[in-house]
Amino acid sequence: MSFVDNVINTTKNVAATTGKKTNEAIRASKLKIKSGQLNSEIKSKYEKLGALVYDMSKSGEKDTEAFDALVAEIDAANTELTDIEKQLDELKGKxxxxxxxxxxxxxxxxxPKCGAKLPEKPVEEAEEPVVEEDMGE
Ligand SMILES: [Zn+2]
Known part of the structure; x- marks a missing residue:
């Protein structure tokens, strides 16, 4: 086996053992990006809602349909954001x-603050055993 083959093999093994951690890191950064997008989405919806309320107040005409639709959109985005934050916490062990x-x-x-019973710790996935493929050369 050449030196280059050795290096490639070693790299592969390292990749296998760190794969799980890397996946978690990728997942965490994707979740963070999504959370940021949702936050700005929610912010712009609040702005629209504010503008709508202002227009309704000025014109005296009530567009309850548009109002309700925006409120529902904000609720949906907030629910999604809560879910993403929960997933991020789980990744961080929080x-x-x-x-x-x-x-x-x-x-x-x-x-530790209020003494309330915390939800059961989610069952951790068993670490995938690293299969040793050393059959001798
Ligand atoms: Zn508490």
Missing amino acids: VACPSCGIKTDNDNAFC
Whole structure:
């Protein structure tokens, strides 16, 4: 086996063991991007809502349909954002207290701030065993 082959093999093994962590990092950065997009989306919807309310007030005409639609869109975006933040917390091993909302280690059984019972720690995926493919040369 040449030196180059050795290097390639070693790199492959490292890639296999760090693959999970890398995937988590990729997932986390994708979630962060999505969270940022949602935040600006929500912000612009609030602005639209404000403009709509202003127009309605000025004109005296109520466009409740457009108003309700915007409120529903904001609600949907907020729900999605909450879900993304929850996924990010899970990746970081954090859990939000259902009572007071502070983020705490998901190893804790009770909230360190208010003492509320925390949700059960999600069952961790078993680490994938690294298969040794050393059959001798
Ligand atoms: Zn709490």
